[in-house]
Every structure is written in structure tokens, then in C-alpha cells.
Amino acid sequence: MTSPAVEAVAKPAAADTGGGAVKRGIASRIVARTGGGLVSVGLVVVALFWLVPTFGLLVSSLRDPQDTGASGWWKVFSHPGQLTWHNYDKLLSNDDMMKAFFNTVWITVPSTVLVILIGSLAAYAFAWLEFPGRDWLFLVVVGLLVVPIQVALIPISKLYGETHLFGTITGVVLFHVAFGLPFAVFLLRNYFAGIPRDLLEAARMDGGTDLTIFFRVVLPLGLPAIASLAIFQFLWVWNDMLVALIYADADSQPLTVALQSQTRAMGANIEVLAPGAFLSLVVPLAVFFAFQRHFVQGVMAGAVK
Incomplete structure (x- = not known):
């Protein structure tokens, strides 16, 4: 038989370890x-x-x-x-606004495609290829993430003046590609590194070269991360005004710069400004919803890993 003192001590212990709430x-x-x-x-x-x-x-x-x-x-x-719909008819008949809209397309699409292509190739190299100084070079790429755009505005302006790229769409595209690559390499390298090594080794044993493995194995598996990168890069370039305001001229200015110039006379041209602003807004939304499924997959995969 147990004493009452022992029972009194045992009951709280049972409540703490047992089923008590x-x-x-x-x-x-x-x-x-x-x-x-x-x-x-x-x-x-x-x-x-x-x-x-x-x-x-x-x-x-x-x-x-x-x-x-x-x-x-x-x-x-x-x-x-x-x-x-009269305002949209006036917008579509406005040559300056339509030219600015297509300039935005010519700037955004190449900037996004080049960043994805070059960034994915570099990310594959950093993740799966062995070469001297790989880790140190990757640390340099990561360090470029903290470099603000404003630091490069004056040096790049001088370089563009010497190479005759100032005021051209090509100059704006190259600037966006240069500053979009560090984030692209960082994001895709971390995602590609999570691909099972056995899968790549099996493809290599079947006679696949690095380019074959990259295009037929790595890219399909990395589609969620690539879609996320495409959304980020597209939205950044499409909505950019600082870079275009400095490096684009009247013939190569995108829609953001054209709308900014229209706001100076907002009371007189609201019929062009309002539909133009909504057009500038609806295109990124359409791109986001088009890649939404892959974007969510990339976020969930990164959360699981």
C-alpha cells in the first residue's frame, strides 16, 4: 500500500505526463x-x-x-x-503612347529572356560543374546582390556615351540584364542544387553532355523556380522608370516614362493618362496569373526543401 503523501506526489506527475489538458x-x-x-x-x-x-x-x-x-x-x-470605350480608342490612336508601349515590350521581353537563359546556365555551372574558384566566384555573385543601382548610374552613363548605347533600347536592356543576373544565379543555383545527383549521373551514363543534361533534365525540373524568376524580372523591368528615365531618349522611352511626362498636364489629357495607366497595370497582372501555377509550385518546393 502506498501512503497518502506518495499518492499526492504521484497524481500531479501523472497529470503532467498523461492525458490532462x-x-x-x-x-x-x-x-x-x-x-x-x-x-x-x-x-x-x-x-x-x-x-x-x-x-x-x-x-x-x-x-x-x-x-x-x-x-x-x-x-x-x-x-x-x-x-x-472612347478613351481607349484615343489611346490606341495616340502614336506616342503606342510607341512607348511597344518600347516597353522590346525592353522587358529580352531583359527577362536573357536573364533566365544566362542565369540558368551560370546556376547549373555553379551547382554541378567543378572548376577552380567556383565557391569564391559564387560568393562574389551573391555580394553583387547588395550593390544598389544608383552606384552604377554615372559609370554606365560614361560607358554608354563612349559605346554609343546612350538613348537606345539595347542600352536599357543590357543594364537590366546586368543587374538582374546576380539574383537569377543565386535563386536558380540554390534550386538546381536540390536536384538528385543520381538523376544527373544516370543521364550522364546514357551519354548525355552537359548541354543535353541542362536542357532535357535540369530545365524541366527547374521550371517552378524559372517561372518565379520570370515573374520577378518581368515586373521589375516593366515597372522600372529610373533606368529608362536616364538611359532612354524620346524614341526609346517605355510606357512608365511616357505616363510620367503625361502627368504634367493631367487635367488636359486624363482621357489618355487613365487608360494608359491601366494598360501598364493589367499586363503584369496577366503575366503573373499566367505563371501563377508554376510560381506557387516553386514557393512550395522551396518551403519543403
């Missing part, structure tokens, strides 16, 4: 409830508030300039007859 602190209870339906509703409400300016821009781009100057865009709910 453990009391949680206030912070843990708050964290446990963050996945509830009320929080989801709150996040949806916040997202809708974030979308209000975008929706207002869309409505403003579909209203007559006189209506825009006389009342706010929300008046369209009581007067839906104000909506018209």
Missing part, C-alpha cells in the same frame, strides 16, 4: 485561432480595400473626361451610362 498561453491561443473563418473574412476585406484603387482606375479609364472632372469615379454606380 495542458494550459496554453494567450499568444499560443491567438496563433491557433488565426486560421479560423473570421480571420479569412478579414483578409478578404483587406484585399478588397487594396483593389479599390485599381477598380477606380479602371472606371476612370472608361469615363468621359468631363464626367471625371465633375465627380468621383464612384458616381458611375448611379450613372452607368457614363462608361464608354
Whole structure:
């Protein structure tokens, strides 16, 4: 038989190690409830508030300039007859804005494709090829991530002046490629390094060269990371104004610079500014949703690894 003192000591111990409910602190209870339906509703409400300016821009781009100057865009709910496609007709017939739009395409697409191609090749080399100084060179590439763009503006301007690249689309593209490569190499190298070595060795035993392994094995497996890089690079170049404002002239300026020049006379050309701004906004959104599935896969893969 056990004494009452021993039983009194044993019972709390059994409660601590057994099935008794453990009391949680206030912070843990708050964290446990963050996945509830009320929080989801709150996040949806916040997202809708974030979308209000975008929706207002869309409505403003579909209203007559006189209506825009006389009342706010929300008046369209009581007067839906104000909506018209006339502003977009004027935008499409504006040669300067259309030229700026296509200049943006000629700048963004090559900058994105070149960064993906060169960055993926360099990332494969850093991940799977052995050569002297590989790790030190990779550390240099990582160090370039912290170099701000503003540091290179004056030296690159002098270089472009000597090579006659100042005021050209080629000069803007080369600048974006140069500053996009460090992040591309860093991102893709870490992702490629997670590919099983046995898979690459099997391809090499089948007679595959490094280029064959890269294009037929590494690139298909690295598609989620490449899609993430494509989204980041495309959005950065498409929305850039600083680089284009310095290195592009009137014939090569992108849409961001053209819209910035239009804002000086906003009261007189709102019928061009509003649809142009929405056009500049909707293209990156379309690119993001087009690569969204691969982007989510890349984020989840990186989280699991």
C-alpha cells in the first residue's frame, strides 16, 4: 500500500505526463485561432480595400473626361451610362503612347529572356560543374546582390556615351540584364542544387553532355523556380522608370516614362493618362496569373526543401 503523501506526489506527475489538458498561453491561443473563418473574412476585406484603387482606375479609364472632372469615379454606380470605350480608342490612336508601349515590350521581353537563359546556365555551372574558384566566384555573385543601382548610374552613363548605347533600347536592356543576373544565379543555383545527383549521373551514363543534361533534365525540373524568376524580372523591368528615365531618349522611352511626362498636364489629357495607366497595370497582372501555377509550385518546393 502506498501512503497518502506518495499518492499526492504521484497524481500531479501523472497529470503532467498523461492525458490532462495542458494550459496554453494567450499568444499560443491567438496563433491557433488565426486560421479560423473570421480571420479569412478579414483578409478578404483587406484585399478588397487594396483593389479599390485599381477598380477606380479602371472606371476612370472608361469615363468621359468631363464626367471625371465633375465627380468621383464612384458616381458611375448611379450613372452607368457614363462608361464608354472612347478613351481607349484615343489611346490606341495616340502614336506616342503606342510607341512607348511597344518600347516597353522590346525592353522587358529580352531583359527577362536573357536573364533566365544566362542565369540558368551560370546556376547549373555553379551547382554541378567543378572548376577552380567556383565557391569564391559564387560568393562574389551573391555580394553583387547588395550593390544598389544608383552606384552604377554615372559609370554606365560614361560607358554608354563612349559605346554609343546612350538613348537606345539595347542600352536599357543590357543594364537590366546586368543587374538582374546576380539574383537569377543565386535563386536558380540554390534550386538546381536540390536536384538528385543520381538523376544527373544516370543521364550522364546514357551519354548525355552537359548541354543535353541542362536542357532535357535540369530545365524541366527547374521550371517552378524559372517561372518565379520570370515573374520577378518581368515586373521589375516593366515597372522600372529610373533606368529608362536616364538611359532612354524620346524614341526609346517605355510606357512608365511616357505616363510620367503625361502627368504634367493631367487635367488636359486624363482621357489618355487613365487608360494608359491601366494598360501598364493589367499586363503584369496577366503575366503573373499566367505563371501563377508554376510560381506557387516553386514557393512550395522551396518551403519543403
